[in-house]
Amino acid sequence: MSFARTYAVFLRQVYLFRGNPTRPASVFLWLVVDIIQWGFISKYLSVIGHARFDFLSAILGAIILWGFVSRVQQGMMTSFLEDVWSQNFINFFASPLKLGEYLSGLALTSIATGLTGFVLGVILAGAAFGFDVFKIGLYLIPFMAILLLFALAMGVFISGVIFRLGPTAEWLGWPIPLVLSIFSGVYYPIATLPTALRLFAQAIPTSYVFESLRGLISTGTFSPDLSRNLVIGGGLALLYLAAAYLFFIRIYRHNLESGAIAKYSAESW
Numbered sequence: 001m002s003f004a005r006t007y008a009v010f011l012r013q014v015y016l017f018r019g020n021p022t023r024p025a026s027v028f029l030w031l032v033v034d035i036i037q038w039g040f041i042s043k044y045l046s047v048i049g050h051a052r053f054d055f056l057s058a059i060l061g062a063i064i065l066w067g068f069v070s071r072v073q074q075g076m077m078t079s080f081l082e083d084v085w086s087q088n089f090i091n092f093f094a095s096p097l098k099l100g101e102y103l104s105g106l107a108l109t110s111i112a113t114g115l116t117g118f119v120l121g122v123i124l125a126g127a128a129f130g131f132d133v134f135k136i137g138l139y140l141i142p143f144m145a146i147l148l149l150f151a152l153a154m155g156v157f158i159s160g161v162i163f164r165l166g167p168t169a170e171w172l173g174w175p176i177p178l179v180l181s182i183f184s185g186v187y188y189p190i191a192t193l194p195t196a197l198r199l200f201a202q203a204i205p206t207s208y209v210f211e212s213l214r215g216l217i218s219t220g221t222f223s224p225d226l227s228r229n230l231v232i233g234g235g236l237a238l239l240y241l242a243a244a245y246l247f248f249i250r251i252y253r254h255n256l257e258s259g260a261i262a263k264y265s266a267e268s269w
Contacts, residue, residue, distance in 0.1 A: 009105020064121040070177040075110030076155025149237035153244040160248040208233030
């Protein structure tokens with residue numbers, strides 16, 4: 001694998017991003033709105049309930065971290081769609097570029113947008129509401145690593161689905177973060193869910209992150225299950241990322257063999 005070719009894919013996306021002033025707004029606007037809205041809601045809940053639980057840290061922490069997941073997943077998907085919309089996808093593979101290098105370049109793009117959104121969210125939440133994400137301590141690193149791996153897995157998988165079904169299938173990718181947030185315990189404990197849904201939640205890596213995060217914020221101490229949750233969450237995230245990569249490769253080969261890849265050329269448009 002050539003890092004130079006991977007970086008070239010990343011750099012192309014950077015130029016596309018810089019050349020379109022609406023893209024930064026589409027990436028970061030909803031994050032800003034969510035932080036402001038839920039920041040005031042959290043303050044309101046804390047005041048009227050005289051709560052001992054730190055609603056502000058729990059909800060804003062969840063918003064910022066889940067926003068990171070959404071930015072990475074959707075960044076991966078939209079970067080792939082940019083090449084589909086511009087009728088440029090097949091042109092990449094007329095060069096020595098390998099599929100793994102192409103996906104790695106898209107992953108770098110989504111990681112960059114995700115981290116930028118995370119930093120922006122932390123600064124905004126800190127300035128407006130006094131939120132300090134670093135109260136989590138060094139556990140913030142493994143938490144974000146698990147979220148990153150799973151977000152990339154979602155992005156690669158959805159890109160593979162779009163690659164198989166065609167560009168009109170892009171609508172499948174937009175609600176995915178919202179749907180998975182239900183089972184990830186982003187805003188409430190997994191125990192709140194019915195038994196059948198709890199079983200499904202246990203198969204999602206992000207549920208282990210947010211359960212651990214909530215326990216850390218509510219008690220101020222590290223749960224004995226924290227290390228186990230990190231191992232299970234990290235293992236699941238790696239498994240899903242590998243499966244998503246293999247899924248994309250299989251779709252690519254299928255499209256090559258069936259000739260379906262031709263619909264992604266400029267001539268077919």
